Amino acid sequence: MDETSSFDMVVIGSGPAGQRAAVQAAKLGRKVAVIERREVLGGVCVNTGTIPSKTFREAVLYLSGMRQRAYYGDSYHVKDRVTAEDLLARCNTVIRKEIDVVRSQLVRNGIVLVGGEARFFDPHTLAVQSAAGDSRLLRGEVIVIATGTTPNVPGDVRIDGERLLTSDGILSMKFMPRTLTVVGGGVIGMEYGSMFSAIGCEVTIVDQREKILDFIDSEILDDLVYQLRDRGCTFRLGEAVETVELRDEGAPRAVTMLKSGKKLVSEMVLFSAGRTGATANLALGSAGLQADEHGRCKVDATYRTDVPHIYAVGDVVGFPSLASTSMEQGRLAACHAFGHATESMPELFPYGIYAIPEISMVGRNEQQLTEQGVPYEFGLARYREIARGQILGDTSGMLKILFHRETRRVLGVHIIGTEATELVHIGQAVMAHDGTIDYFVRAVFNYPTLAECYKVAALDGLNKLQA
DSSP states (O other): OOOOEEEEEEEEEEHHHHHHHHHHHHTTOOOEEEEEOOSSSSSHHHHSSSSHHHHHHHHHHHHHHGHHHHOOOOTTOOOSOHHHHHHHHHHHHHHHHHHHHHHHHHHHHHOOOEEEEEEEEEETTTEEOOOTTTEEEEEEEEEEEEOOOEEEOOOOOOOOSSEEEEEGGGOOOSSHHHHHHHHHHHHHHHHHHHHHHHTTTTEEEESSSSOTTTOOHHHHHHHHHHHHTTTTTTEEEEEEEEEEEEESSEEEEEEEEETTTOOESSSEEEESEEESSSTSSSSSGGGOOOOOSSSOOOOOOSSSSSSEEEEEEGGGGGOOOOOHHHHHHHHHHHHHHOOOOOOOGGGGOOOOOOOOSSSSEEEEHHHHHHHHOOOEEEEEEEEESHHHHHHHHHOEEEEEEEEEEEBBBEEEEESSTTTHHHHHHHHHHHHHHOHHHHHHHHHOOOOOOTTHHHHHHHHHHHHHHHH
């Protein structure tokens, strides 16, 4: 083993959290190394998660012609038969470009890139073994764990990459299924389930919970489920999977048996029932650490673990497991590690769900405000009332503003529909400055735009105060 190389910070993982931690430390004049076990940079976010899934979604929307059907009929489509190759070609192009962007940013900031699998040798030292079998030691005054997660798969299920897939395996999809069973109705399951249904696939979503996505405003969630059912999606909630088998009786099929006795037959099964922190190979015990039963690291408000110089950021620490929040966690951890004062607004982190239709929110929802006894009112704008909504052919979208009845301060914004994840930032900015519902009444928005929804919703809310 080579002699030890020393750094001010060593980051394990080059996804959004690790990348941002490394760059922030480098900006503070520190010597930084990033260890990445994959052959390419970017982590799950760039290679199998956020970037591919959102690109997949754009390809679905374009090739299915779904955005144009309001004017050209329900049978309108760009291509007669959309293939897996059609969808994945766009994904692969974007991934290659994003990998180059990540590498350029890290190299430009003088960060040393080390390829290989990392494990703790002692609390300050990591042993890194390359794919070729070579080993080296890296010592870090500060170490950041940003290893992300891996998909949960039932122990008796063998993922074959063809009929049985995880969300990480979508990019290796061999064919476009006509029927799909999605095991897990969380964010990933709902995103992919909605995408496949938009392209004409018969989708069944199975989840053990009676209610899915319970952190979403109930009215928004009801609308999402309604739209998916209208497209032919079937929901099997409160149902647990007992077995999944591959059968070749005339035509290859995957048979999913539920504990209730129900049998689901489909061409493909997508497993999206949660994810586990990718910590199994880190030898955390050698650093005095221990992951929980989900492989996740426990951290404090500064993302520091029980070992003061070791931090953990991103999906490996659990909810909310979003690329945007992971980036911010990486930045905050690096600033804290080197005593650099900074601020953040975790209560205003936006959430985005890239289903079809997409959903985004910031602040509290109606359920939370009710439980907390906050006197609130809401204003609602529907896309069908907005000229831009008519132009886009989206007449089902809506934007809801929640505000305090007495102070009029904006408490939350919840959106479902086209560009929801872009629109939400207007509400986020107003909330960050303790703005009131009156701001949206006074503001002038470009016409026609979806941003006009804010004014319509504000006027609707103020009308309720006068009732």
